[in-house]
Amino acid sequence: MKPYFRQIIKEIYKIGISSIGIVIIISVFMGAVITLQTAYNFTSAIIPRYLIGVGARDSMLLEFSSTMVGLILAGKVGSNIASELGTMRVTEQIDALEIMGINSAGYLILPKIIAIVFFNPFLCMISMFVGIGGGYAIALFTESVTPENFILGIRAFFIPFYITYSIIKTILFAFIIASVSAYQGYFVKGGAIEVGKASTRAVVYSSILILLFNLILTNLLLG
Amino acid sequence: MIEVKNIHKSFGDNHVLKGISTIFERGKINLIIGKSGSGKTVFLKSIIGLHEIDKGEILYDNRTFSGTKTKFKKTIRKELGMVFQGGALFDSETVERNVMFPLEMFSDMSFEEQRERANFCLKKVNLLNANHLFPSEISGGMQKRVAIARAISLNPKYLFCDEPNSGLDPATSIVIDNLIKDISEEFDMTTIINTHDMNSVVEIGDKITYIHEGQKWWEGSNNDIFSSENKELNDFVFVSKKMKLMMKRK
Numbered sequence: 295m296k297p298y299f300r301q302i303i304k305e306i307y308k309i310g311i312s313s314i315g316i317v318i319i320i321s322v323f324m325g326a327v328i329t330l331q332t333a334y335n336f337t338s339a340i341i342p343r344y345l346i347g348v349g350a351r352d353s354m355l356l357e358f359s360s361t362m363v364g365l366i367l368a369g370k371v372g373s374n375i376a377s378e379l380g381t382m383r384v385t386e387q388i389d390a391l392e393i394m395g396i397n398s399a400g401y402l403i404l405p406k407i408i409a410i411v412f413f414n415p416f417l418c419m420i421s422m423f424v425g426i427g428g429g430y431a432i433a434l435f436t437e438s439v440t441p442e443n444f445i446l447g448i449r450a451f452f453i454p455f456y457i458t459y460s461i462i463k464t465i466l467f468a469f470i471i472a473s474v475s476a477y478q479g480y481f482v483k484g485g486a487i488e489v490g491k492a493s494t495r496a497v498v499y500s501s502i503l504i505l506l507f508n509l510i511l512t513n514l515l516l517g
Numbered sequence: 518m519i520e521v522k523n524i525h526k527s528f529g530d531n532h533v534l535k536g537i538s539t540i541f542e543r544g545k546i547n548l549i550i551g552k553s554g555s556g557k558t559v560f561l562k563s564i565i566g567l568h569e570i571d572k573g574e575i576l577y578d579n580r581t582f583s584g585t586k587t588k589f590k591k592t593i594r595k596e597l598g599m600v601f602q603g604g605a606l607f608d609s610e611t612v613e614r615n616v617m618f619p620l621e622m623f624s625d626m627s628f629e630e631q632r633e634r635a636n637f638c639l640k641k642v643n644l645l646n647a648n649h650l651f652p653s654e655i656s657g658g659m660q661k662r663v664a665i666a667r668a669i670s671l672n673p674k675y676l677f678c679d680e681p682n683s684g685l686d687p688a689t690s691i692v693i694d695n696l697i698k699d700i701s702e703e704f705d706m707t708t709i710i711n712t713h714d715m716n717s718v719v720e721i722g723d724k725i726t727y728i729h730e731g732q733k734w735w736e737g738s739n740n741d742i743f744s745s746e747n748k749e750l751n752d753f754v755f756v757s758k759k760m761k762l763m764m765k766r767k
């Protein structure tokens with residue numbers, strides 16, 4: 295049992311912790327841009343300015359922190375998983391595991407799925423938090439909306455279910471990324487060129503599935 | 518002792534193994550030789566079950582291996598070590614961790630005992646001071662030696678090597694050959710080696726099986742191989758015409 299546990303910890307580090315940086319950078323900028331654009335679009339004097347905060351918050355909670363982050367991680371983590379497993383396949387490392395009497399799929403793939411499904415909800419929450427932080431920075435440093443209005447906005451009409459909804463989506467997307475990419479990598483036949491193709495396929499297929507399931511889940515959970 | 522009986526293996530229309538039967542004896546070096554593409558790797562991988570055979574039987578010390586359940590295969594696999602043609606070291610783990618890996622998976626040893634055992638095996642293959650390097654940081658010959666150390670870490674009863682010395686210089690090749698021979702004798706293993714290196718054949722070949730187009734064409738020891746009348750074997754052994762003439766004159 296211990297090697298499996300060690301493997302999960304390793305994957306959490308490789309798949310999860312190492313993605314924190316990119317999630318933070320993208321979320322800060324997107325939170326900022328969403329706030330700016332909402333502000334530019336709300337030109338009418340009848341619309342209260344604090345609604346900019348509401349809009350920015352809900353965009354982050356509903357779509358950005360789950361779907362967009364999911365797509366970005368499909369690129370980063372998906373290609374990583376597929377190329378790692380593909381390389382292990384073509385260099386016979388997977389055969390070596392099998393020969394030792396180890397269930398290679400169980401040993402290699404399961405820890406990845408557990409790690410990503412466990413850790414991505416944290417990434418999603420980090421993204422929400424720093425995304426709204428990015429919006430607040432816009433409020434502080436530009437004329438588009440006052441910090442008071444922004445704070446008022448992000449506290450108004452708050453629906454806690456949006457967070458649950460986002461986390462549910464994130465977990466499903468995490469599962470899609472890990473399983474689709476692992477499948478593509480694990481069953482590679484051939485050499486380095488096939489590994490490259492598999493990792494491209496991993497990104498494309500998991501992205502498409504994420505978009506598709508986003509539509510389905512949105513309809514199911516919010517519709 | 519490993520016994521194979523009439524094994525067949527095809528990939529689509531490509532009939533690679535056409536009914537090979539032989540016995541690999543314990544405590545001896547059993548060599549499988551043959552031209553490139555003759556089916557040596559497929560043969561070896563079939564014996565250890567990486568390829569499912571179409572027909573025939575494989576017995577490990579009278580225990581049927583072919584066609585059995587995965588669970589039973591695992592029991593036998595824990596008794597065998599394999600050195601792949603490319604080494605197949607885990608490239609995310611250090612040399613020491615590679616050798617410790619089977620111990621970590623299957624032994625009750627403590628971490629310190631595992632390390633000790635790993636270092637013992639690394640010493641056997643003459644590889645010191647590389648413990649904390651990664652496979653990508655060591656040479657091809659060193660990788661082969663790590664692969665051997667990993668294969669023997671659990672004291673296997675059966676050792677398989679797919680061209681353990683391809684791509685190595687003649688001196689290192691012979692070092693590795695003798696190493697495998699010593700280890701096999703010391704631990705009384707059934708060792709099967711794929712090779713097309715004639716030096717290995719002369720040095721360590723207790724029993725040699727010559728595979729030609731997926732069939733067993735000749736079988737014998739390193740003492741008989743140069744005096745054989747088998748045409749295809751002679752073509753394989755005496756590649757240069759000059760050498761053939763020289764042998765004839767003798």
Ligand SMILES: Nc1ncnc2c1ncn2[C@@H]1O[C@H](COP(=O)(O)OP(=O)(O)OP(=O)(O)O)[C@@H](O)[C@H]1O
Nearest residue numbers: 528531533551552553554555556557558559560713
């Ligand atoms: N996984 C596979 N799928 C389909 N055909 C295969 C596969 N592995 C091997 N073959 C075919 O089996 C034949 C024998 O190949 P094999 O690798 O056993 O040769 P070999 O004797 O080991 O050669 P070498 O000395 O070059 O390693 C070849 O014709 C090859 O195309």
Ligand SMILES: [Mg+2]
Nearest residue numbers: 557558559602
């Ligand atoms: Mg081969």
